[in-house]
Amino acid sequence: MRFTNHILTGICAATGALAGSYQPKFRVSPIDGSKIALPTKEQLAWQDKEIGVLIHFEIATYLDIDGCNKMDSATALGAKYATLVAKHNCGFAIWPSEVTFQDRENQTVPYDYTIAQSPVRGQNIVKSFVDSAKKYDIGHGFYYSVVVNNYLNVQDSDVRAGTWAPGQVNITNGTYDQIVYNQLSELWKDYGSLTEIWFDGGYSSDQKDKIETLLKETQPQAVIFNGCDTDGSCVSANSIRWIGTELGEAPEENWSTGLTNDGGDHTSPYFCPAECDTTLQTDDRWFFGVDQPLRSLEEMIGVYHKTVGQNCILELDLSPDRSGAIPKEHAARYRELGDFINSCYGKPVAGHAAHSSNEKGEYIIKLHKPTNIDRIVLMEDQTNGQVIRSYQVHAKVVESQDADIAADVPFKLVSNGTSIGHKKIDIFDKAVLATEVLVKTTFVDTPKWRSVSLHACA
Numbered sequence: 001m002r003f004t005n006h007i008l009t010g011i012c013a014a015t016g017a018l019a020g021s022y023q024p025k026f027r028v029s030p031i032d033g034s035k036i037a038l039p040t041k042e043q044l045a046w047q048d049k050e051i052g053v054l055i056h057f058e059i060a061t062y063l064d065i066d067g068c069n070k071m072d073s074a075t076a077l078g079a080k081y082a083t084l085v086a087k088h089n090c091g092f093a094i095w096p097s098e099v100t101f102q103d104r105e106n107q108t109v110p111y112d113y114t115i116a117q118s119p120v121r122g123q124n125i126v127k128s129f130v131d132s133a134k135k136y137d138i139g140h141g142f143y144y145s146v147v148v149n150n151y152l153n154v155q156d157s158d159v160r161a162g163t164w165a166p167g168q169v170n171i172t173n174g175t176y177d178q179i180v181y182n183q184l185s186e187l188w189k190d191y192g193s194l195t196e197i198w199f200d201g202g203y204s205s206d207q208k209d210k211i212e213t214l215l216k217e218t219q220p221q222a223v224i225f226n227g228c229d230t231d232g233s234c235v236s237a238n239s240i241r242w243i244g245t246e247l248g249e250a251p252e253e254n255w256s257t258g259l260t261n262d263g264g265d266h267t268s269p270y271f272c273p274a275e276c277d278t279t280l281q282t283d284d285r286w287f288f289g290v291d292q293p294l295r296s297l298e299e300m301i302g303v304y305h306k307t308v309g310q311n312c313i314l315e316l317d318l319s320p321d322r323s324g325a326i327p328k329e330h331a332a333r334y335r336e337l338g339d340f341i342n343s344c345y346g347k348p349v350a351g352h353a354a355h356s357s358n359e360k361g362e363y364i365i366k367l368h369k370p371t372n373i374d375r376i377v378l379m380e381d382q383t384n385g386q387v388i389r390s391y392q393v394h395a396k397v398v399e400s401q402d403a404d405i406a407a408d409v410p411f412k413l414v415s416n417g418t419s420i421g422h423k424k425i426d427i428f429d430k431a432v433l434a435t436e437v438l439v440k441t442t443f444v445d446t447p448k449w450r451s452v453s454l455h456a457c458a
């Protein structure tokens with residue numbers, strides 16, 4: 001069981017479908033007349049979470065303990081939401097779905113490939129997960145693949161005509177779409193308010209309208225992964241996009257806007273920020289693999305900087321083992337990463353500093369004594385859209401702690417870039433002793449800073 005769909009098509013196959021009821025919201029730049037895409041409050045609240053987890057725990061697992069009930073690893077990592085794979089491509093449902101459908105003989109038959117037909121009948125992993133997320137006060141959501149279902153012989157949203165393997169059920173395309181709709185209804189109506197809904201590989205044009213309506217009725221606040229096609233037809237205004245790889249890297253230049261599965265597009269009228277999903281296990285392994293090595297702490301710190309540090313929300317895989325628990329080594333690595341983030345970014349460098357921003361889009365930090373810094377964290381207030389188009393970080397660099405901070409030292413460029421958006425972290429080539437930092441910008445409207453902070457972690 002591997003994620004293949006969003007490699008295949010990060011966006012859905014709805015090409016040619018009429019653009020839906022969601023028109024992009026934007027305003028016009030008072031400076032150059034360009035379009036500035038406007039976010040929904042749900043999209044901003046989601047970007048604010050910065051880190052989530054995607055939990056893969058399914059049919060290969062036979063529970064004899066009350067597993068999958070703890071979110072310790074997610075919280076130790078600092079994740080603010082967890083999305084559970086409720087049905088992967090096998091078609092197996094980890095909740096006792098009560099959906100029935102008509103077979104080719106027009107008999108009503110149950111969808112009998114669920115936890116209720118397994119040795120752990122009586123349990124409902126989806127419900128345990130939701131209860132647990134609530135207890136730990138983190139958002140919850142579901143992944144349900146609508147484009148593949150091996151049990152029903154479905155690939156790319158179509159029931160394949162021709163050959164059926166033993167155990168596969170013979171249905172029509174129309175019946176398949178109805179089953180998807182009914183199972184999504186169960187997941188979206190019975191388990192509270194969802195933070196995120198994951199469409200791996202999108203959804204088909206035949207499914208789109210019903211999904212859009214059901215979302216509006218049941219989960220209007222959820223952010224929708226792969227919610228838009230590149231032609232601009234979306235199932236929700238709260239859509240988010242895939243970054244285009246499963247490595248845990250965003251391009252250096254990565255905008256909160258645009259519909260393509262890459263660094264996006266600052267000229268797009270669609271606010272549609274990116275999510276970077278990746279694994280802790282090596283080899284792009286999502287489900288627990290026996291003896292599968294883990295990526296090192298150093299590599300995961302790099303992942304943090306290339307995702308959260310490049311305006312992408314990090315969604316890290318959590319893979320419970322066959323007992324339903326997070327293996328000890330995995331738990332330790334999530335905690336180490338969470339600890340690193342806290343210790344490096346928890347609070348800016350000590351010492352007093354005076355801050356100011358101005359109409360020129362600058363941000364100035366005057367330090368009261370020469371201070372060692374090796375990185376800067378920049379955050380834009382995107383309430384009225386992402387408006388900064390480039391920035392340059394300059395510092396007054398001195399040689400010693402005893403340097404006179406009043407002395408006239410020239411500014412020196414220490415880092416620069418284009419997109420900031422929710423967050424940009426720049427690690428300098430080397431640490432410097434600074435007395436003042438000046439961030440300059442170019443923009444399509446006067447920027448509002450959410451925060452600028454200096455750190456020393458090396």
Ligand SMILES: *[C@@H]1O[C@H](CO)[C@@H](O)[C@H](O)[C@H]1NC(C)=O
Binds near residue numbers: 104105106
């Ligand atoms: C099943 O119902 C459909 C629609 O009512 C009908 O066209 C079809 O002939 C029926 N099939 C069988 C095997 O009875």
Ligand SMILES: *[C@@H]1O[C@H](CO)[C@@H](O)[C@H](O)[C@H]1NC(C)=O
Binds near residue numbers: 158161172173
């Ligand atoms: C489902 O639809 C696809 C695309 O139209 C078609 O190729 C396929 O044969 C259909 N499947 C069945 C079982 O009719």
Ligand SMILES: *[C@@H]1O[C@H](CO)[C@@H](O)[C@H](O)[C@H]1NC(C)=O
Binds near residue numbers: 163
């Ligand atoms: C599936 O149903 C169709 C339509 O009744 C039939 O033509 C086909 O032979 C069936 N396939 C199998 C493997 O039963």
Ligand SMILES: *[C@@H]1O[C@H](CO)[C@@H](O)[C@H](O)[C@H]1NC(C)=O
Binds near residue numbers: 390392416417418
């Ligand atoms: C960043 O600095 C380099 C070196 O001075 C320059 O070539 C590049 O154009 C700058 N980029 C931005 C976005 O400021």
Ligand SMILES: CC(=O)N[C@H]1CO[C@H](CO)[C@@H](O)[C@@H]1O
Binds near residue numbers: 263264267
């Ligand atoms: C690597 C990558 O996808 N970069 C993109 C970043 O965003 C700009 C749009 O402003 C694209 O042109 C780049 O291709």
